[in-house]
Amino acid sequence: MSPTDAELLRRSKRDPDAFVAVYDRWAADVQAWLAARCGDAVVATDLTAETFAQALRHAGRFRDETDGSAGPWLFGIASNLLHRYWRRQKVDVSARRKLGMRLTPWVEDHAEEVAERLAVEGAGRLLHAALNRLPPEQREAIALRVLEGLGYDEIALRLAVSEQAARSRVSRGLKSLRTEMEGRV
Incomplete structure (x- = not known):
């Protein structure tokens, strides 16, 4: 057995x-x-x-x-x-929507997709520049939330701040990005 x-x-x-x-x-x-x-x-x-x-x-x-x-x-x-x-x-889909990023993967070898990608890459450069203008604490909080997909409790631990401060940094940073990106893309 x-x-x-x-x-x-x-x-x-x-x-x-x-x-x-x-x-x-x-x-x-x-x-x-x-x-x-x-x-x-x-x-x-x-x-x-x-x-x-x-x-x-x-x-x-x-x-x-x-x-x-x-x-x-x-x-x-x-x-x-x-x-x-x-x-x-x-979290990823929500953040991508807030930042105006593409939600679906790229389809290769299609002219309209290439044109759209170039437009998005241009917006990506603008977004990158806007991110660099944010205060470092907001930029780091956004990176942890959007790129690493961490929860606010985990962000708070990494940044050695309260969970509310982590939420505030992400929220303020995203609001600044949205405001700066409106009309440019």
């Missing part, structure tokens, strides 16, 4: 092959579940990898509540990662 997931996870700290067995049992199901929910095979693959990376890192936290199966635990990790992915996507 083969060992349960719970037994394998207990052994995984001293026997890496034990975790490989858990991975082999569950990876395809986790990836299919993620792909069905996010609709993107590449994202599902990345999230599956992160699911198992977290499971390996936290194998000692596993509590056997389902007769030795790690399935509910793994799907819980995958679900949390998927929610975090969607949250970051929402």
Whole structure:
């Protein structure tokens, strides 16, 4: 009789092959579940990898509540990662809209797309110049929020300020950018 997931996870700290067995049992199901929910095979693959990376890192936290199966635990990790992915996507799309940036990837080899890209690149240069004119604390807060997709709590920690100060810096910076960019693009 083969060992349960719970037994394998207990052994995984001293026997890496034990975790490989858990991975082999569950990876395809986790990836299919993620792909069905996010609709993107590449994202599902990345999230599956992160699911198992977290499971390996936290194998000692596993509590056997389902007769030795790690399935509910793994799907819980995958679900949390998927929610975090969607949250970051929402932040990214919102920030791109506020900054007037393109929301969809570039389509190559189309004349109108090239013309649009050149226009956007021109706006990008204006935006870059406008960003450089912002006070450094606002510029850094915007970079953490928009480019790195961090939450305000994480920005506050990185900048050693309160969460309200982090929100204020991002808000003021975006307002300044929007005001400066209006009429120029």
